[in-house]
Amino acid sequence: MAVIEYFFENSDKILEYTLAHLYLISISIILSLILWVSVGIIIRNREKTAKSLLGFGSLIMSVPSVSLYGILMTLPAFGLNMRSAIFALVLYSMIPIVRNVYTSLNEVDPAILESAKGMGMTEKQILWKVQLPMAMPVIIAGIRVALVMMVGIATLAVFIGERNLGQLIYQGIVRTKTEMIVTGAILISLISIIVDIMMEILKRILVSPGLLKEDSAGEGK
Amino acid sequence: MIKLENLSKTYFTAEEEAVSDLNLEVKEGEICVFVGPSGCGKTTTLKMINRLIEPTSGKIYINQKDAISLEKSELRREIGYVIQEIGLFPHLTVKENVATVPKLLKWDPERIDKRVKELLKTIGLDPDNHLDKYPNELSGGQQQRVGVARAMAADPPIMLMDEPFGAVDPITRADLQNEFLRLQKKINKTICFVTHDIDEAIKMGDKIAIMNQGKLVQYDTPKNILFNPKNEFVEDFIGSDRGLKVLNLLKAKKVMEKEFYKADRSESYEQVIKKLEESKQKYILVTADKRKLMGYVNLKRLKENEESDWEKHIKMTPVIEEDASLKDVLNKMIENDVTLIPIVDSDNNLKATITMEIIQNYISDEYNQEE
């Protein structure tokens, strides 16, 4: 009951936090998509570059987000700033997106590529009309992972001055107000679930039905 | 139409030549079959023709034009290409797959639509049911047909086919071969066809190029290959059952019988019995409307069940088309344990029959002539 009461009494603040949360994630995912999908495409035929880049990405992933925020904060170019938060989220989404783009483009059956080439498709046509559409299920799965991760890690950005749903949890803990913590937790979970549903819808739109059956049988990613 | 001149290929990673100083010419409208043991350079040769692989030395002329002088993707759009793995695009429908090259050539949508429908009919798939299916909803044989249709979509004068029927079961393979030969009579393409199966080579080829270790061993008609093998390698490759192999060369229509006993379902029980007794056979083929094949009835069964609605004893029979080889006919007879097979056209009209006995006579005649 206390939660509902709290929710209605502070609805303005909660709305502001929610919007801030969504704003941070939206900007970060858009930048990530532009950057990491392109990177994945560019390195698709460069095994060595791909290996070192993905190695670097895993390294980043192993740095706890709080430490990463801490490090960024001390850098003059970033500081206590939304830029730091965005930068961190974009870095963390590198692995799920780049890795999935890279591997799925390379997993396209060589026989399919050969017949595409044999019919006179150019490299570019093969990329856009064959490889990317065929890689789509795995790419979308990567984006989904990145997004869900972002929703969580964004909460920790309150340590570098972000005022989002993480604030509810942080303040709740400091002031030992359970209803604040619970409200924050529920809203964050809700965003995750909505993101998940949106990605499922996106998959239905972007992935050819000819691939979906195979997907459930074979890859299960 | 296609001329290979001193064509050689050495892969970077290999010491031996994969293809060595190949010279041959394929005439317009001919099927040239490249055959030989695995690794002898068939695929390499084929891929040099559409420049998926660049030759180390030598020349390829297509319609007197040096293939090197042509732009790669443009050259390939003029050459249909079918591979064993088919390589249909799984994310595209049958229609979109077949439309690939016409789209690259920027045909207008109406023309593409018409062409795709026409092609599906030609390869024996009903457009209404199959246009919007995805490859994973088709059987292996159907996928292979779509692969062939896709290669033919923009009506290229040349087709390259690398073991195109290699991945399907033997029965489907024979069907696909026969369909393709019938189609070729209409479309008259210049075709390079790769196989490792000498039976398929004899059946499909106007000319056969036998290769071994990158070299062309003999380039000749199937008949000459069978009866005048150039050396021991060719002899061994043909194998000892040459008589059976010859059957690949002969079409059913050459030996089929057009005069035979048949009954129509409009006839009475007595009429059918009378015909059966006249023919001195144990069974008789039955038609509907005097043309369409329904099956056969057995004399013993009819006599045991003296009834007026004799039609219900009609049984299904295997059938074959007149363009099938005698080897196909024999295979079908053995599979179905019968000694007579009716020959029908594509509309199931009963045309003729062929019997084991006729085939036997024919084999012994051939042997006596040649030896």
Ligand SMILES: Nc1ncnc2c1ncn2[C@@H]1O[C@H](COP(=O)(O)OP(=O)(O)O)[C@@H](O)[C@H]1O
């Ligand atoms: N990409 C390649 N790189 C190196 N060697 C190859 C390559 N492709 C084929 N070869 C070699 O070239 C020879 C001929 O191969 P191929 O033309 O595929 O034979 P076939 O189609 O008759 O089985 C074989 O010895 C094979 O191992």
Ligand SMILES: [Mg+2]
């Ligand atoms: Mg091969």
